[in-house]
Amino acid sequence: MLKTQAYNTGNDTVCFDEMLRPDFSARECYRTLFEWLQRQSPGGIRAKQAEADAIFRRLGITFAVYGAAEANERLIPFDLIPRVISAAEWRFLERGIEQRVRALNAFLHDIYHRQEIVRAGRIPSELVNGNSAFLPQMMGFDPPRGVYSHIIGTDIVRTEEDGFFVLEDNLRTPSGVSYMLENRETMMHLFPELFAAHRVAPVERYPELLRQTLQSVAPSGCDGEPAVAVLTPGIYNSAYFEHAFLADQMGVELVQGSDLVVEDGALWMRTIRGRARVDVLYRRIDDAFIDPLNFRPDSMLGVPGLFDLYRAGRVTLVNAPGTGIADDKAVYAYVPDIVEFYTGEKPILKNVQTFRCSIAEERGHVLEHLEELVVKEVHGSGGYGMLIGPRSTRQQRADFAERIRANPGNYIAQPTLALSTCPAFAGSGIGPRHVDLRPFVLVGDRVRVVPGGLTRVALKKGSLVVNSSQGGGTKDTWVLED
Amino acid sequence: MLGRTASSLFWMARYMERAENLARLAQVGHRVSIIPDGMGGYREDWKATLASAGCLPEFEARGAKLDAATAQNFLLFDRAHASSIRNCLENARNNGRAVRTALTREMWEALNSTWIEFAAIDPAEVGPGRMVELLDWVRQRSGQFRGAMLGSLLRDEGFHFCQLGTFIERADNTARILDVKYNVLLPVNEALGGERNQHQWDTILRSVSAVGAYRYFYRDRLRPRLVAEFLMLRPEMPRSLRFCCDFIAPSLGALAEMTGGGASSLALGSTLAAELRSTDLDAILRHGLREFLQDFLGRNAAISGALATDYHFD
């Protein structure tokens, strides 16, 4: 069904397509998929797409959309054409990601101790010590194995054959890994032959690796097999499905704040047999809400005294509180320096050029070039509070300029990237759509990068916003083995 | 297992069972409403239907006119009515969602797809023609859920909390239906020849899907004495009080054994089951049918309460 000519004219901007070269020949790792796509009928694909949608709906893989009052559960669209990454590309990404997460963990350890990087003048003190994502309460504490961010989702975009950039380091509570796993299950169910023709690196060990990682950072005083639990804000959270899914796959309890008590110097969950000890808590609740005694007193989601227990080394919180400072958008611009400072190496993965509105000359540049830039709020997430220059109206740009002038420290700007495209099924046929990639990294007794990740795709033709809250979908990501 | 998980499993099963029972009551109410009463009207008795469903006071508190349309809407779709079928299915599903890890995929899919499909129904589109079909569908889905549970759920604590939810709710439902109509089941009705009450007995049996079973079991015409015995004391009848208690007591026993706790719920449950096993209809009638049913309802609720305390539901 795939007409190469039609496929490429669908591409409104000149950007790198991961399947087809400008001469319409398929890149090596996409050859099998490309040939397969040419043999498919539109009706056949449509039927498979309907089948995939039915599977996801039945499984209850839905997410809540903020701001939608009623019927607040929606499926994240799933696009059934896989994204393919060659073994060599993956080796490069894996090395780059590992280097980056090691450096960021070292950075966290440093800024919560002597702050050598600040003393060395490599990063402004105010940016760290005055940052709302920095938790002074964490200073002087040594988390087990010195690990702060154990579970990381690094957002990577591609602009050309060798052009991989890190767009965001998510070191707080990154989500999406359940989609990676369910997408894979679904693809294996729908297209067994295509899958078998590809030697795809497996991702299904992730839950087991996650459990190992969590157990490896149990408090030093814990004897026997460490008891792990996943802490969720509850069924109305947008990622609740994922919390339940991960707990289930790991074979551990999924708890809410009300299930937990701090008593006798330990954390317990309330079970039908009375209380049971918890050693490691994989918390999917933001820092501010984990403990009303130490942080937001109005939080109903957390456990009073939990942070005190953590600081006393009686329970491990994963990720550690205060990791947000390392993925703060204002700190992002310094990550290449951070990598060099702690590893003594050049960064393998590049940063996207970033203008800090807090700095006068950079702000001047941003205000003059709003039409070309993407402006982001330093503390925003999920694609909210963002200006995409080339797609903005004059009014929107004027509003943003005013907001930047009023609170410059709250904004950064980046060039609009020509994100790479991948083939996607777009209702009537197959066309190129912009994608990004979130591989998932685990840091415990060692660093583990699962081969694959979550590919997010902007399903609207020409759109660059891949966030699920803004009409993006997901794809299975196939990392090929040699 | 978390206390909250146990609570959610219990209430998930209760709400699913309640949805099924409401569907059955609404069907009977609908059926009665199209049978002529011999006096130029119809036998319509929505008041009794709502009373059997345990929601008459709530309906009356609204001061709305009681007719087929308002009663059916109240029973099926009303979002403000805590025990409408809609809310039961949503509550069952949300309780299941909160303990997704304790359910099997089959159970979750039955629960989730039922709620999704029911929520998509526009009440205005459901005319009298589709009503019966819709209620049948609710009962089928409840059956599918129970089938998935029996066929796929590990026989650990979770299973027993589900069983307890199902049978405590079912016993409550059957006892309530009998309680509302206890007067037509008193022996004096048969002595009076009772042709006029024939349809009442029929309605009671239909409310628990037992017309065919009754005829098959007794090979007799409808007699109030046998109807009462069938629904209260027969171990063969799957919605009788005796039958329910024969499942409640062993599940309480299994939980007590597995957890080393649960003493007070087990004591209440096994006493009630033992009493039902050793009594007979004459004894109940001597004591007073109404009194017996009221006592049963209270003790059944007490088991539910003791369960919550014994197993740290909150």
Add this chain to the structure above:
Amino acid sequence: MRIAVTHTTSYHSDTPARAVQALRLVPRSLRGQTVLSWQVRVEGAGGGLRYTDAFGNAVELMASHGPTTSVVITAEGVVETEDTAGVVGFPPEAVVPAVCLRNTALTEADDAIRAVAATCRRETALATLHAVLDGLHAAVAYGTGTTGSFTTAAAAFAAKRGVCQDHAHIFIAAARSLGLPARYVTGYLLTEEADAVAHHAWAEAMTPDLGWVGFDAANGQCPTDRYVRLAAGLDAAEAAPVRGVRLGAGSETLQVNVGVQASQSQSQSQG
């Protein structure tokens, strides 16, 4: 001077509830004070969890066993003090001084505080801080009733009246607005009248040469040997000697009694 302290905090409620409390009730020995003896007793809750927080405070976490209607916490001990003109120096602790430039909701300076602070700028940090101290002591009267535990520095400054917590918050806001790290300190004060008072609070600010120096804007002076320093934090909420959460319905009443007296061996202040 040898100072004996008895500090009792009691919580009572009609309906039982679970209670969790973090206590910062143990002073540490540092320049100007040596803790001779100290103990904390808690009725109605159990502990067993101690750690040192980022500000060097000894924290003890208490939790009741199930619902309770009353928790009584008593801290008692004797501290030997010496007048250092408020200088605390560089006690070992994890926070770097730059952290104490952070603003919290309670210590955010407004234009009025910034304007007054700006007039206090002098040659050295120490001189600047003394100017702030004098300025605030003159500008904000001591008085109860107008402010509460959640009153911000800006609101108290606008009211021109407050208690020691407010003076400390305003001082901290002013110092930070001048780029000088400052923090909140709780403790006890042996008053001239030797009357029992509720525990006291003041501020500490960082000077390059002397390290941390205490400033008591409520009394217009630097702490002397009549002060016992308990705990430090970014603001009153963080440094609170007892911070608690009650899990349950109903309301509770709180009563705090502090007795500070010079030990028998130092009878002159007993009057």
